[in-house]
Amino acid sequence: MAGRFPLYTDADVQGPVIHALKSAGWDVVRAIEAFPERTVDPVHFERAVDLGRVLVTNDEGQRQRARAWYHEGRAFPGVIWWPQVDYVGKTPGDFLKAFEALADQGNPFSPYPILYLIAKRR
Secondary structure, X not given: OOOOOOEEEOOOOOHHHHHXXXXXXXXXXXXXXXXXXXXXXXXXXXXXXXXXXXXXXXXHHHHHHHHHHHHOOOOOOOEEEOOHHHHOXXXXXHHHHHHHHHHHOOOOOOOOOEEEOOOOOO
16 A cells, blocks of 8 residues: 555554554564564664664654654654553554555654654544
């Protein structure tokens, strides 16, 4: 689908959301596929950047890392973030719809590469 971008999901993103994305045809690399369990967050952030993938995370530290990179003028494809509490009452399909809506925007990471994902309940 036009407008989709490759994703790198960190360990905090729940499996059902990843499964929904993959089932819908999104190109997803999971953190656990790239490095052993308990690999520190900066390694995952930098791997996502090296692979040219948008990091998908629920981790506040990753969001802060992205902000620091942005303020330092360091380029990265983008970060999609939402807090863990946003899983409550939402289905994987709700998150999939939110990702599809981002893809429909063309380049949702311009002018700012850090997006807060809002997955609305059905």
